[in-house]
Amino acid sequence: MPRFVYLLIFLTFGLSAGAARAADFETNATHAIIIEAESGRVLYGKQIDDPIPTASMSKMVTVYMLMEELAKGTLTEDDTFTVSEKAWRKGGSKMFVELGKQIRVGDLLRGIVVQSGNDASIVVAEGLAGTEEAFAEKMNERARELGLTDTLLKNATGWPDPEHRMSVHDLARIARLTILNFPQYYPIYAEKSFTYHDIKQGNRNPVLYKFAGADGLKTGHTEEAGYGLTASAERDGHRLIAVIAGLESSRVRATESVRLLQWAFRTFRNHRLLSEGEVLDKAEVWLGESTHVPLVAGEDVNFTMDAESRKGMTAHLVYEGPVPAPIRKGEKIAELVIRVPDADPLRVPMLAGADVGKLGITGRIAAALGYLIFGGS
The missing domain is CATH 2.60.410.10 (D-Ala-D-Ala carboxypeptidase, C-terminal domain)
Structure with a gap:
């Protein structure tokens, strides 16, 4: 034959000539990335693979590992973890857990996602691995398995450490995996407030209030890291994920994140x-x-x-x-x-x-x- x-x-x-190009966008962020959520394809990037200090944005890995246990059924939201003195004493953003108390996993999850609680993060780390140090080892092992190639984590909170680093690419990857793998839990990232121990705290994510279709994910700030944000939004069934880092103030972070998302949805179209x-x-x-x-x-x-x-x-x-x-x-x-x-x-x-x-x-x-x-x- x-x-x-x-x-x-x-x-x-x-x-026609003169159409928009991705390279035309300029941002004040030292590091930035936009990916398509469905495929993970990078649409725009600036220094995307540099390992940088993440501040609280690396809490997304802590949350991911907790969501994995919930999805597997090895934990339920009604299970409880005990508050250690280390968790109770931790500074920075707090859920305000009480020493020695048994805290529901569902509350701890919201205490991390909505309130960015360092105390809640340590309670979860100790509940899942015994110590925060042991949990950090598990985080790094899981990060490698998930393809986070520029990540080294030393704690569950993003607390400043000279070795604690992630790239904006890896932050976008863990955001995407969260969205795709845990649709039953991801909507927690869109909750605008959470009250625990009679203390109501608002979600620090500015895009939830300023950009239609935004539903996550996580802010971060330390003196070393500057102001950063991992954000996601969906419009007409098309979802994008953006990460910016190294900005000078919370005000600039808010305006820059909205500006980036507006440009991204205007520039990148999903074609059938x-x-x-x-x-x-x-x-x-x-x-x-x-x-x-x-x-x-x-x-x-x-x-x-x-x-x-x-x-x-x-x-x-x-x-x-x-x-x-x-x-x-x-x-x-x-x-x-x-x-x-x-x-x-x-x-x-x-x-x-x-x-x-x-x-x-x-x-x-x-x-x-x-x-x-x-x-x-």
Whole structure:
């Protein structure tokens, strides 16, 4: 049977000159990143892989590990942890737990997420690992497993330590994993206040109050780290995650985070390139009752990009053919490779859109002779 590799360049997009580009944005943050939540793809970055002091933003790892235990069922929100003297005495932002008290896990979770409680973080660390130091070791082990490549954690709180570091890329990654893996708990990050021990505290995250669609995640501030924020927002089913760090004041952090999110949603659009079941082309069939079979997309294909990237996007349909009969509807027989500048290629399975039976002996002989004499169509 003759075999050929088909490479069909069939799809290009173009937009007018002067379209927005990701590189056009400037921020006062020393480090910044925007990623798409669905894929984790970096859309914009400034010094994204530098390990930097995180302040309270690294509490997202503490929260992630607590949410894992809740999701596995090894803990419930009604279980309790005991407040040690170390936790009770800890300074900085506090939930105001009482020495020796048994605190519900659900309250501790909100005490960390909403109130950024250092005391609550230590109670959780000791409850899960015995000591905060042992918990930090577990955090680093889990961070490696989760692909946080520029992370070293020395405590559960983000308290200043010369070795306690994360990159903004890793902060965005842990935010994304939280959103994707714990949809039942992630809405806690959007809660604007929490009251414990008759003390009501508001969520410190400014985007919750200033940007429509924002629902997380975590602020941070120390003298060394400056002011930082990990934020996420969703609009029209499209979610972005942004991290900024190294800003000079809480006021600048608030204005810069909103400005960054406004620009990001204006610049990066989520484009539907193909819909599942959409007929894209047809493939030649070898010794089949039909000479061609339709090729349909095996899944929806969405891609987030700025206009300049879309201008340079191409797609190639690749298959080895003619495809031998019989062919079953839904069988993968080709691959669509979509390439966008500065991004890994998307590889989309292309499926047979119909059944194609095999020719009988007489038909197969006639078709083979036709290929020998005339070649493929």
